[in-house]
Amino acid sequence: MKALVHIILLLTTVLAMTLQGCGPSLTARVEEGLNLTEKKNYPAAIDYFNQLIKDHPKAAEAWNGRGLARKGAGDVEGAFDDYNQAIQLDPNGAYLFNNRGTLRWANGDLPAAIKDFDTTLSLNPNYDLAYFNRAQVKILSGDHAGALRDLDSLKTLVGEEQYPDYFFHRGYAEGALNLFEAADANFTRYLAKAGNAPLVGRAYGQRGMNRLNLQLYDSAFVDLQRAESKGQRDKDILYYQGYALSALGRWEEALTATMKTLELDPSFPHARWGLGRCYEELGKREEACQAYRDAVALGHNDTEGGIRRVCN
Numbered sequence: 001m002k003a004l005v006h007i008i009l010l011l012t013t014v015l016a017m018t019l020q021g022c023g024p025s026l027t028a029r030v031e032e033g034l035n036l037t038e039k040k041n042y043p044a045a046i047d048y049f050n051q052l053i054k055d056h057p058k059a060a061e062a063w064n065g066r067g068l069a070r071k072g073a074g075d076v077e078g079a080f081d082d083y084n085q086a087i088q089l090d091p092n093g094a095y096l097f098n099n100r101g102t103l104r105w106a107n108g109d110l111p112a113a114i115k116d117f118d119t120t121l122s123l124n125p126n127y128d129l130a131y132f133n134r135a136q137v138k139i140l141s142g143d144h145a146g147a148l149r150d151l152d153s154l155k156t157l158v159g160e161e162q163y164p165d166y167f168f169h170r171g172y173a174e175g176a177l178n179l180f181e182a183a184d185a186n187f188t189r190y191l192a193k194a195g196n197a198p199l200v201g202r203a204y205g206q207r208g209m210n211r212l213n214l215q216l217y218d219s220a221f222v223d224l225q226r227a228e229s230k231g232q233r234d235k236d237i238l239y240y241q242g243y244a245l246s247a248l249g250r251w252e253e254a255l256t257a258t259m260k261t262l263e264l265d266p267s268f269p270h271a272r273w274g275l276g277r278c279y280e281e282l283g284k285r286e287e288a289c290q291a292y293r294d295a296v297a298l299g300h301n302d303t304e305g306g307i308r309r310v311c312n
Contacts, residue, residue, distance in 0.1 A: 026052075030061045037069045045069035060090035064099060071103055079103055094124035102133060110141050128157045136169055144173040165190070168199050168206075175210045183210045201230030205237050212240060217247040235265045242274055251281045269298035276306055285310045 024032075029052055036045035049066035056062050067082030083100040090096060101116030117134035120127050135150035151170050160166055171186035187207035194200050208223030221244035227237050242257035255278035261271040276291035289311040296302050 026056055026059055026061070030059075030065050033062075033065045034068070037065070037072055040072060042069050042073035046073065058089055060086040060093055060096065063089065064093075064096055067099065067103075071106075076103065076107055092123055094120045094127050094130070097123070098127065098130045098133065101130070101137075105133070105137050110137050113137050114141070126157060128154055128162070131157070132163055132166070135173075139169060139173055139176075144176040147173045148177075164193065164197065165199060168194075168203050171203075171210070172206055175206060175213075178213075180210055180213045183207075184214065201227050201232040204230060205232045208244075209236075209240050212244060212247075215247075217244045220244045221248070235261050235268055235271070238264065239268065239271050239274065242271070242278075246274065246277060246281075251278050254278050255282065267298055269295050269300035272298055273300045273306070276310075280306070280310055 033045055033048040033052060036042075036048055046066060046069045049062055049069060052059070052062045053066060063082045063086035067079045067086065070076075070082060071079040080100070080103065083096060083103065087093065087096045087100065097116045098120040101113045101120065104110075104113040104116060114134060114137055117130045117137065120130040121134070124130075131150045131154040135147040135154070138144070138147040138150065148170065151166060151173070154163065154166065167186045167190035171183040171190065174180075174186060175183035184207060187203050187210065190203050191200065191207070194203065204223045205227035208220045208227060211217075211220035211223060221241060224237055224241045224244065228241070238257055238261040242254045242261060245251075245254035245257060255275070258271055258274045258278055261268060262275065265271070272291055272295035276288045276295060279285075279288035279291055289307065292302065292306040292310065296307065302308075
């Protein structure tokens with residue numbers, strides 16, 4: 001008899017819990033879906049959020065979750081649809097505009113991305129990630145002064161160390177504004193702690209090019225070599241290696257670096273002109289003359305009088 005009473009009481013408790021909605025909360029279910037997305041199990045995450053949206057069609061966070069999963073899966077249009085639906089349901093959700101802004105950024109629509117980050121920060125002026133995101137998009141848009149203002153706001157909110165890439169982006173913006181000393185200091189701070197982070201190769205390249213402006217040619221060349229060893233083997237890295245070697249009077253090495261540049265881009269006018277300088281310094285006037293003529297044909301201005309100097 002006692003056992004029967006116990007079973008009845010247990011069933012009554014389970015029924016009461018069910019009626020009171022004591023299953024997993026909406027927040028817990030959203031977190032579970034986000035965990036799948038974080039693990040890059042995008043099909044499972046999308047299926048999970050499909051069911052969650054069916055159960056909670058007016059939950060903005062469910063639509064946002066599926067948008068994140070669709071973005072990860074490469075379904076840009078689907079992700080936009082989900083973010084837009086989430087924003088309709090919660091027009092004051094700052095994080096929704098931030099997430100849509102990152103998608104627009106990834107899709108190359110920089111003005112729209114900045115507009116979304118503007119809205120994010122109007123809704124929540126303390127949203128530090130939105131400042132960081134907007135600073136990067138402003139750099140890509142050429143608004144380097146605006147990027148520095150956003151990075152200053154980020155620093156005020158959470159300090160410099162919260163975002164390890166902070167120093168890289170600050171250095172990049174400062175270099176573009178000819179603040180070469182400040183840029184060098186920030187690239188150095190970034191590289192001191194970056195380890196094997198994805199931006200290390202770019203940081204060496206940017207610091208190297210920045211150091212050319214400081215006339216630190218030896219260390220600039222070392223940085224540019226390091227950039228190449230980290231996978232940044234592009235025409236600019238090789239060209240500026242040649243530029244640094246030329247400034248150091250190492251003309252044979254400069255010639256080799258410049259010729260490697262032209263293997264990547266035969267129509268690079270600055271490299272053609274640099275080739276002429278190398279040949280001229282090495283006493284190969286005929287080759288220098290042809291290289292200078294080729295550079296001018298590609299649009300380089302003969303302000304130094306190279307053709308007049310070696311072709312007559």
